[in-house]
Amino acid sequence: MAQNVVVIGAQWGDEGKGKIVDWLAEETSGVVRFQGGHNAGHTLVVGGKKTVLRLIPSGILHPKLNCYIGSGVVVSPDALLGEIDELNAAGVPDVEGRLKIAPTATLILPYHIALDQAREASRGAGKIGTTGRGIGPAYEDKVARRAIRVGDLARLDEIEATLKANIDLYNVQLQHLHQAEPVRLEDVMAQLERVKGRILPMVADVSRLLHDTCQRGERLLFEGAQGTLLDIDYGTYPFVTSSNCLAGAASAGAGVAPQQLGYVLGIVKAYTTRVGSGPFPTELFDDIGAGLAQRGNEFGSVTGRARRCGWFDAAALKRSIQINGISGMCITKLDVMDGIEEIKVCVGYRLPDGSTTDILPFGGAAVAACEPVYETLPGWSESTVGVKNFADLPAHAQAYLRRIEELCGAPVALVSTGPDREETIVRQHPFA
Numbered sequence: 001m002a003q004n005v006v007v008i009g010a011q012w013g014d015e016g017k018g019k020i021v022d023w024l025a026e027e028t029s030g031v032v033r034f035q036g037g038h039n040a041g042h043t044l045v046v047g048g049k050k051t052v053l054r055l056i057p058s059g060i061l062h063p064k065l066n067c068y069i070g071s072g073v074v075v076s077p078d079a080l081l082g083e084i085d086e087l088n089a090a091g092v093p094d095v096e097g098r099l100k101i102a103p104t105a106t107l108i109l110p111y112h113i114a115l116d117q118a119r120e121a122s123r124g125a126g127k128i129g130t131t132g133r134g135i136g137p138a139y140e141d142k143v144a145r146r147a148i149r150v151g152d153l154a155r156l157d158e159i160e161a162t163l164k165a166n167i168d169l170y171n172v173q174l175q176h177l178h179q180a181e182p183v184r185l186e187d188v189m190a191q192l193e194r195v196k197g198r199i200l201p202m203v204a205d206v207s208r209l210l211h212d213t214c215q216r217g218e219r220l221l222f223e224g225a226q227g228t229l230l231d232i233d234y235g236t237y238p239f240v241t242s243s244n245c246l247a248g249a250a251s252a253g254a255g256v257a258p259q260q261l262g263y264v265l266g267i268v269k270a271y272t273t274r275v276g277s278g279p280f281p282t283e284l285f286d287d288i289g290a291g292l293a294q295r296g297n298e299f300g301s302v303t304g305r306a307r308r309c310g311w312f313d314a315a316a317l318k319r320s321i322q323i324n325g326i327s328g329m330c331i332t333k334l335d336v337m338d339g340i341e342e343i344k345v346c347v348g349y350r351l352p353d354g355s356t357t358d359i360l361p362f363g364g365a366a367v368a369a370c371e372p373v374y375e376t377l378p379g380w381s382e383s384t385v386g387v388k389n390f391a392d393l394p395a396h397a398q399a400y401l402r403r404i405e406e407l408c409g410a411p412v413a414l415v416s417t418g419p420d421r422e423e424t425i426v427r428q429h430p431f432a
Contacts, residue, residue, distance in 0.1 A: 003262035009227030010266035016332035031059030034253030036225030071104035072253020103151025118178035207255025239278025279368035282310035314407035328413030
């Protein structure tokens with residue numbers, strides 16, 4: 001059986017997964033999205049042309065590849081069709097013919113969005129930093145066993161009673177807890193009637209299709225969204241997303257056996273960023289942090305929100321490597337570090353009781369209490385933009401990457417030296 005590859009974010013998301021998935025995709029028969037919703041943006045640059053994807057897997061730009069949306073994803077019908085229309089307008093061939101959606105994926109509906117936004121507005125200074133796109137409430141419906149799923153578009157008459165009960169429940173919260181406008185059943189039914197004709201032809205038994213692909217000895221690429229430190233269980237709770245972002249989630253979220261997951265590639269920025277609220281031990285509030293944000297263009301591809309920037313956190317990455325079983329790392333945005341005279345790396349934390357630890361603790365409160373312990377390394381003045389061989393990197397850049405390997409316990413397999421697909425150093429190919 002051919003080796004499959006799982007690509008996950010190993011920090012707080014925004015690590016540059018889209019470029020790497022797109023680059024690896026040409027070695028595969030298909031790309032699978034297994035969790036999250038349209039709150040995750042993957043930016044691809046091919047031949048200087050930028051494309052932002054939110055729900056559709058990053059392999060869609062390869063005209064012969066199938067792309068799959070698994071049951072672990074929450075799907076906004078309007079966001080999905082809007083993204084397809086954008087790709088069609090850009091000349092991407094046969095998008096709807098190559099996209100397969102699991103009937104068991106949960107739909108994001110207007111009442112999810114309304115409650116998500118109303119809740120966040122009510123939190124005031126305690127905002128979590130949600131994108132307000134209905135992701136969390138949709139996952140709530142899934143685990144409460146009241147979700148409307150993609151396959152239900154084929155039987156709208158049968159689910160009208162469930163929809164009414166859901167809307168009644170949400171309207172109580174919207175009107176009485178948040179003083180917000182109610183959602184109307186007829187509006188939601190009209191939306192579903194409008195979209196079903198385009199979505200239903202893309203519905204397929206994704207689990208079976210992926211199993212058959214593996215049985216034929218063909219390769220698959222599994223694409224995660226967000227990052228490990230935003231995982232609902234193992235991230236900085238409650239400042240997390242609403243799904244499991246780990247490599248292991250690919251099995252449940254795509255409907256494949258754990259044995260069918262092979263190499264786990266962790267995508268890691270050469271520094272650290274975080275968007276939204278929550279603890280961030282190595283965050284910088286000085287000119288260095290501002291410079292990283294400016295050079296790295298650190299603004300969310302979906303929301304446009306500015307990302308917080310800080311030094312590389314090896315202790316946090318060590319936790320990610322442990323719980324994902326990362327086989328190799330891809331270090332992205334190395335070029336953003338060019339010109340920094342001295343670089344600090346967080347090698348552990350000092351805890352409130354005076355003890356130290358070399359690995360990120362669980363939960364937001366515990367992480368907020370961590371004081372970073374730094375090691376200082378020399379920076380480099382030479383440009384690393386577009387370098388394609390490890391030996392051609394500045395000596396101090398090579399030493400920086402090797403120190404990251406030593407501290408975290410996983411090899412640097414790939415290095416991204418620019419946004420374009422071709423600006424990549426290969427030390428260990430995940431499909432080799």
